[in-house]
Amino acid sequence: MKSKILAIIxxxxxxxxxxxxxxxxxxxxxxxxxxxxxxxxxxxIDRIILSSEDEEIIxxxxxxxxxxxxxxPKELAQDNSTGMDPVLHAINQCPGYDYVVLLQPTxxxxxxxxxxxxxxxxxxxxxxxxxxVSEPPHSPFWMYHVNNVGEMKPVISQPGISTRRQxxxxxxxxxxxxxxxxxSKIIESKTFLTDNTRAFVMSSxxxxxxxxxxxxxxxxxxxxxxxx
Numbered sequence: 194m195k196s197k198i199l200a201i202i203x204x205x206x207x208x209x210x211x212x213x214x215x216x217x218x219x220x221x222x223x224x225x226x227x228x229x230x231x232x233x234x235x236x237x238i239d240r241i242i243l244s245s246e247d248e249e250i251i252x253x254x255x256x257x258x259x260x261x262x263x264x265x266p267k268e269l270a271q272d273n274s275t276g277m278d279p280v281l282h283a284i285n286q287c288p289g290y291d292y293v294v295l296l297q298p299t300x301x302x303x304x305x306x307x308x309x310x311x312x313x314x315x316x317x318x319x320x321x322x323x324x325x326v327s328e329p330p331h332s333p334f335w336m337y338h339v340n341n342v343g344e345m346k347p348v349i350s351q352p353g354i355s356t357r358r359q360x361x362x363x364x365x366x367x368x369x370x371x372x373x374x375x376x377s378k379i380i381e382s383k384t385f386l387t388d389n390t391r392a393f394v395m396s397s398x399x400x401x402x403x404x405x406x407x408x409x410x411x412x413x414x415x416x417x418x419x420x421x
Contacts, residue, residue, distance in 0.1 A: 206247030234305035327400035368400035
C-alpha cells in the first residue's frame with residue numbers, strides 16, 4: 194500500500210531578520226511561492242498545507258495553490274515558539290498520514306528532485322527520519338574559540354592543522370531545506386533529529402537558508418538568473 198505523505202509549509206508573520214520575508218517579492222513572485230511550486234511537483238506528496246497565523250500570508254499561499262485547512266494559533270507563532278510546535282499542531286489537525294515533510298519557505302533554491310530524493314531515501318531504506326544536509330562553506334576544523342584577549346582554541350582538537358581543504362575530513366551541516374519523518378515517530382519524539390536520523394546530502398548551491406538581507410539578495414540574484 195502506498196504511504197500517505199503530508200507536506201507542511203510553516204510561515205509566521207513575525208519574522209525578525211528579514212521583515213515579512215515569506216511574502217516579499219523574490220525574482221518575480223513571493224518567497225513562499227518558490228517552495229509551494231516545487232512541492233507541487235513532487236511525485237510522492239499527497240497534500241500540501243500551510244501553517245500560519247497571518248492572514249496576508251494565508252491569502253498569498255492560497256493564490257499559489259497551497260491548502261490552508263486551519264489558522265495557526267497565535268501562541269504557536271511567537272518568537273519563543275519552537276520549530277516543532279507548528280508541525281505537531283498540523284499533524285493533530287490533519288491526521289491520517291504516514292509521513293510528514295517539513296518544507297521551510299526560507300529555502301527557495303531547493304528543487305522537487307531534492308524533496309523527492311529525501312522522501313525516496315526514507316521509503317526505500319525504511320527510515321524513521323531523514324533531513325537534508327550540505328557541506329558548509331568553512332570547515333569546523335578551521336574554527337576557533339577566541340577569548341577576550343584574543344587567544345585561540347580550536348573548536349575541534351586535532352594533532353595538526355591542515356592547510357589544504359581537500360585533506361580535511363568531510364563534514365555536513367543542516368541546511369534547513371527538508372525534514373522528513375514517520376508521523377508516529379515524530380509524535381513520540383517531538384523532533385526530526387534523533388540518533389536514528391539519517392542524512393540526505395544536497396548540493397551546497399541549492400542550500401541557502403534565508404536569515405539575513407544578504408541571504409535574500411543572493412537567492413534573488415540566483416533565482417533571477419536561473420531557468421526555473
